Amino acid sequence: LPTDPPPHEEPAVPDPFHLLLDVDGGGWHPAAWRRSRSAPADVFSPARLRGFAVTAQAQGLTALTFEDSPLPDPRNPAGHLDAVQRAAFLAGTTEGIGLVPVVPTTYTEPFHVAAQIASLDHSSAGRAGWIATSTPETAAARAVGLPALAGEDLRTELADVVGAVRALWDSWEDDAVVRDVATGRYVDRDRLHPVDVDTGRWSVKGPLTVPRSPQGQSVVLAAEGALPAGQADVVLTGDPGARRTAQGPLVVVEVEFALDTEAAPASERVAALEADAPAPDRGRVRWTGSGEEFARFLTDLSARVDGVRLHAAVLDEDVRQLVRTTLPQLRVARLLRAPLSGSTLRSTLGLTRPANRFATA
Numbered sequence: 001l002p003t004d005p006p007p008h009e010e011p012a013v014p015d016p017f018h019l020l021l022d023v024d025g026g027g028w029h030p031a032a033w034r035r036s037r038s039a040p041a042d043v044f045s046p047a048r049l050r051g052f053a054v055t056a057q058a059q060g061l062t063a064l065t066f067e068d069s070p071l072p073d074p075r076n077p078a079g080h081l082d083a084v085q086r087a088a089f090l091a092g093t094t095e096g097i098g099l100v101p102v103v104p105t106t107y108t109e110p111f112h113v114a115a116q117i118a119s120l121d122h123s124s125a126g127r128a129g130w131i132a133t134s135t136p137e138t139a140a141a142r143a144v145g146l147p148a149l150a151g152e153d154l155r156t157e158l159a160d161v162v163g164a165v166r167a168l169w170d171s172w173e174d175d176a177v178v179r180d181v182a183t184g185r186y187v188d189r190d191r192l193h194p195v196d197v198d199t200g201r202w203s204v205k206g207p208l209t210v211p212r213s214p215q216g217q218s219v220v221l222a223a224e225g226a227l228p229a230g231q232a233d234v235v236l237t238g239d240p241g242a243r244r245t246a247q248g249p250l251v252v253v254e255v256e257f258a259l260d261t262e263a264a265p266a267s268e269r270v271a272a273l274e275a276d277a278p279a280p281d282r283g284r285v286r287w288t289g290s291g292e293e294f295a296r297f298l299t300d301l302s303a304r305v306d307g308v309r310l311h312a313a314v315l316d317e318d319v320r321q322l323v324r325t326t327l328p329q330l331r332v333a334r335l336l337r338a339p340l341s342g343s344t345l346r347s348t349l350g351l352t353r354p355a356n357r358f359a360t361a
Contacts, residue, residue, distance in 0.1 A: 016062075017298070017335040018307030018349060020100065020252065023052045024067035025080065027318065028256045028311035031276035037316045044081055046089060052315065053090045056097060059327050060338030062348055063098030064090070065131060065309060070104060070140045084116045091124035096338065098345035100129035100221065105161035106154060107135060107144045110197075110204050113161065114168035117218050118210040126214030126344030130165075131221045131236070134158050155226065157201070162220060162231050164197045164204050169217050170356045171195050171207030193358040215346050217354050221252070233351055236309060238283040243304045250306040250349060254284035258313035259291050259321040266290075270313060284311065291325025295333075298326070302335050306349075 026032030026043050033043050042048060056064055068083035083101035090099055099120065103113050113130075121128035134154040135141075141148035149157055176191035195206030220227075224237040234250040244251045258266040266288035273279070287297060298308060312318035330336040339348040346353055 015306075015350075016337045017302040017330065018062040018250075018252065019060075019330075019336065020063045020065050020098075020307060020309040021052070021056050021061050021319070022065045022067060022309060022311050023049060023056075023315065024065075024083075026316070027314040028282075029258075029270070029273045029277075029279050029313045031273040031279075032314045034276055035273070035314045035317065044086075049086060050090065050093060052319065053094050053097070055319065055323065057094055057338075059323055060331070060336045061097060062307065062339060063100050063127075063129060063345060066099075066101040068102040068104065070107060070135060070143060071137055084120060087128070088120055088123055091120065091127070094124075094127075095341045096127075096343060096348075098127045098129055098219070098339070098348065099124055100131055100219070100345075102131040102133055104133050104135045104140075105158050106149055107140060107146055108161075110161045110164040110202070111168065111206075111208070114165040114208055115210050117165070118169060118208065118213045121213035121215055121218045122210070125342065126346070128213070128215070129219035129221055129234075129345055132158060132162050132227070132232075133223070134226070158222070158226055159228055159231065160197070160199050160201075162222070162227060164195070166217060166220075166231070167195045167197065167357070168204070168206045168208040169212065170358055172210075172212040173356050173359055174212055174216070177211050191360065212356065215344050215353060216356065219345050219349065219351065233346075234306075234349070238285060240285050240301065241304075244306055250351075251304075252307045252309050253301060253305050254282075254311070255287055255308045256282070256284045256311045256313065257287045257294060257318060257322075259294060259318050259325065260289065261317055261321055266313075269317070273313065291321050292329060294322075295326045295329035298330060299333055299335065 026036040033040055036043055038048055066083035066086045087099040087101045117128055117130045138148040171193050173191035176187050178185050178188050192207045197204045219233045221234040221236055222232040224235045232249050234252055236252050236254055238254050242251050258270050260266045270288055
């Protein structure tokens with residue numbers, strides 16, 4: 001007797017592999033600006049920054065990141081612009097791609113950090129993240145006239161600031177804004193909540209001056225082990241053997257890469273850069289080779305972690321090679337899926353929107 005054909009089964013679609021691209025200066029190498037197509041003063045120009053953003057968005061990358069530091073950066077001899085300002089500049093000219101600035105916490109007012117990131121989340125319609133970092137250099141403390149922090153004090157300060165910022169983000173309930181023109185009532189004061197944090201080093205009183213943002217809580221990223229459990233949505237690690245866990249935060253590996261070009265192998269390009277200015281070891285994975293080999297390396301990583309934060313040796317050269325050789329292979333492997341226009345960074349990363357801790361019935 002004839003039998004029915006077996007049902008057609010679609011191949012399993014792997015979870016998206018999230019690519020975050022850092023677009024700071026000329027690249028991760030301190031001599032990158034020498035090989036840039038731009039003059040030193042133009043390395044961080046608006047047009048150049050927009051060009052990388054448009055390319056990254058068109059290629060389906062999850063987010064852009066923006067480095068920052070209170071001290072001069074040798075990678076940017078002409079200076080550097082505030083990371084939040086660069087992200088805000090792109091908020092109105094991009095859609096879908098996340099915008100994730102570094103904002104150091106050690107000598108920054110927590111209230112200002114909370115207001116800046118919440119404002120970025122509003123202006124980008126929910127695409128803001130925050131890489132929370134510490135500042136160990138004593139020169140940074142001298143620059144602002146504050147006592148230098150080190151060791152466990154740095155870790156405590158980071159956790160206290162992130163905790164205060166998260167509380168401030170919840171100080172407005174989602175429906176606190178009424179905008180009742182007839183009565184002239186703008187907010188429901190019962191849905192604004194006080195926040196009072198005093199660590200002995202600084203104090204914060206809320207509510208925030210910015211309503212709760214589209215994501216409720218912008219995505220918080222931090223180095224592995226830098227924050228107590230539950231405070232970071234995404235951990236950044238330099239360990240290529242790291243693995244995601246079912247109930248833990250997302251795991252993203254920090255990767256400094258240089259790719260072979262038509263002009264020279266990656267190893268020769270890096271050697272030439274090193275001859276100009278040796279690069280410090282930042283505790284990240286450092287990878288050199290062909291774009292095809294890099295695709296295989298990232299595919300292997302995708303089985304263990306949720307994504308990578310890419311640091312190009314020379315942005316002008318390595319991003320071009322990334323687009324030509326690596327990303328097409330990740331697309332064929334169905335690992336690269338562009339964020340949907342209008343989606344929040346949380347939804348792109350598969351994170352739920354958190355409930356407000358102060359919410360009333």
